[in-house]
Amino acid sequence: MASTAPAGPQTRPQRPALARPRSCVVSGVSVALADHLGWPVAAVRWVFVGAAFLGGGGILLYLWLWALTPLRAPSSYDPADGVRRRVNVPWVLAGAGAAAGIAAIVLAAGGALGAGFAALVATAGLLVVAVAWEQLADEEPAAFAPLTPTVFRVACGAFLVVVALALAVTQDAGGPGILWLGILITTFAGAAVLVAPWGLRLWRELISERTARIKEEQRAEMAAHLHDSVLQTLALIQNRAGASSEVGRIARAQERELRDWLFAEAAVGAPGEERDLAGELREVAVALEVDHAVHFEVVSVGEPVRNAPSELGAAAREAMLNAARHAGGEVSVYIERTPESADVFVRDRGPGFDVGALPEGRLGVRESIIGRMRRAGGQATVTARETGTEIHLTIDIPSETT
Secondary structure (H helix, E strand, C coil), rough: CCCCCCCCCCCCCCCCCCCEECCCCCCCCCHHHCCCCCCCCHHHHHHHHHHHHCCCCCHHHHHHHHHHEEECCCCCCCCCCCCCCCCCCHHHHHHHHHHHHHHHHHHCCCCCCCCCHHHHHHHHHHHEEEEHHHHHCCCCCCCCCCCCCHHHHHHHHHHHHHHHHHHHHHHCCCCCHHHHHHHHHHHHHHHHHHHHHHHHHHHHHHHHHHHHHHHHHHHHHHHHHHHHHHHHHHHHHHHHHHHCHHHHHHHHHHHHHHHHHHHHHHHCCCCCCCCCCHHHHHHHHHHHHHHHCCCEEEEECCCCCCCCCHHHHHHHHHHHHHHHCCCEEEEEEEECCCCCEEEEEECCCCCCCCCHHHCCCCCCCCHHHHHHHCCCCCEEEEEECCEHHHHHEECCCCCCCC
């Protein structure tokens, strides 16, 4: 007789996590709860509406879930995906606040002072929340807004002040205190709407400046400590090993990387600022030092050379490459800016060479340096000595200050 094995425990389907969608009508609470429970979204919304008549329990539950339910993870193709609402909440709140303000004026004129006070408080609360939502809550504009955030804020503040003035003019100075309390609340709310965002912006700028100053102090302290220890050790290794040795080359590369990391923020110029010739040649020197046993010292005096023809930079790069390949060791690059011209000197300590004795096929110096400068309207001079070779590049450039 065949026996049937007892059925194992049935696993229940796992419910989706309770998380609000990033594309929603207002908050996405109803959609998140419906997905989690497996209910229709309309049913969840009617539950909230029905519970709202039970002493406001539905409203409190909705706000509680809104505050504690996390958002769903952003999409993989847009990690910075923000919340997109199909209802422009600030404008809905502002419309309700405007209606409450008009109702407050009508009720106060009709003698319903208690209802007028409640309408005034509702006006102030709705408009303050609308401006706060516009300034802080929405990462992206929900729907088309006819006014910019600044104009919207000024309009809300001006409306609150106008409502308060209208009620103050129509009421007697010795009138009911509850209405004057509402007028004061509305006036302070209007002033807060007009001034608070400006003060918040100043506070954020102050915090940002303070944070940047603290980071700069920490970076300076770290740079001083590293300069007294690691950088000095790397410099000592370079001096003892020599510029042509592999150890010196590695130590020099590590020193440059460490200095670039320490002073990266200070070295970054203003947005849109044009790079000068000295900065370009320093980058070329770093790249050449990685591939060749050479150490470049780039020095610039006078005004930065920012409007030089491209041929000057190309000829200087070619001269630096030749020095790295054929001479090695210590190479100095000197850049001088005068009111009428720009001069670049590339000097190595190699054996030297005679330009006239170079074979016809060697075009590096003859064409890439001398010929290039001549075609650009400048001049290149090669001077060979027993102590090394110097290449002098000069070209006329009008001063930027003239």
